[in-house]
Amino acid sequence: MYSEHESTIRDNLDLATIKQGHQQLGESMLKLFLKRYPEAQTIFNSTPVSGFSVTKFRIISDHILDSITRPEYAAHNIFSEIYRHRYFDVYDAEYYYGLIDACRDTVEEALADEWTPEINQHWNEVVQAAKATIQQAVRESLAADK
Secondary structure (H helix, E strand, O other): OOHHHHHHHHHHHHHHHHHHHHHHHHHHHHHHHHHHOHHHHHHHOOOOHHHHHHHHHHHHHHHHHHHHHOHHHHHHHHHHHHHHHHHHOOOOHHHHHHHHHHHHHHHHHHHHHHOOHHHHHHHHHHHHHHHHHHHHHHHHHHHHHO
């Protein structure tokens, strides 16, 4: 069902990387995320954004793709991420949704005029799948705590 979407997302990520590079994409994504969710800044206070932005971008973009190519793996992986982030007192699905949205918007900005209505539709549908996986993992993590 999502084979065309997968191709679109992979091609877009590759093109965005060619245009801006991993470091710029990662930093842009995190800056956009923190602009929208300034309360999350405390999570990142001890580490400069440039130090982990590439890794964070890769984790988020991988999750987006895994949500449509390997949904069981994506659910398990995000469940692990949710538990890992509890160290930083992150319990809200909105944190993860914000990163997903920031990743998508960063790629859109990188592609600029090459972003089409079809690309937009594919990304929006895949982002919804990624968010559904996150919501499922958040529910499971809360249930496991009880």
